[in-house]
Amino acid sequence: MVFAWLLSYALHWSDGVCFFLGDLLGAVTLAIVALLRNAERRAEHAIQFKLDTIAATLLEMRRGTNDGGDEELERAIGRHDEV
Numbered sequence: 001m002v003f004a005w006l007l008s009y010a011l012h013w014s015d016g017v018c019f020f021l022g023d024l025l026g027a028v029t030l031a032i033v034a035l036l037r038n039a040e041r042r043a044e045h046a047i048q049f050k051l052d053t054i055a056a057t058l059l060e061m062r063r064g065t066n067d068g069g070d071e072e073l074e075r076a077i078g079r080h081d082e083v
Contacts, residue, residue, distance in 0.1 A: 001025050 005021040 001028060 001021070002025065005018070005025050008018045008021050
């Protein structure tokens with residue numbers, strides 16, 4: 001698409017065609033940015049889910065001890081809000 005847009009200016013096509021190709025290129029760029037942002041958001045949610053799972057597992061492992069770490073882990077994963 002970039003090549004067609006540049007070619008339209010090099011071959012001195014009408015301004016309407018050049019502007020249409022430029023607008024089309026902008027629309028495709030916007031769509032690609034939106035798709036990349038969506039993929040980034042999904043990756044962030046997956047990472048957060050994994051971290052919450054690790055923290056929950058650590059909390060379950062430490063339930064038998066009384067060193068005060070349980071409360072810290074509960075605050076970190078938000079379990080106190082669920083109860």
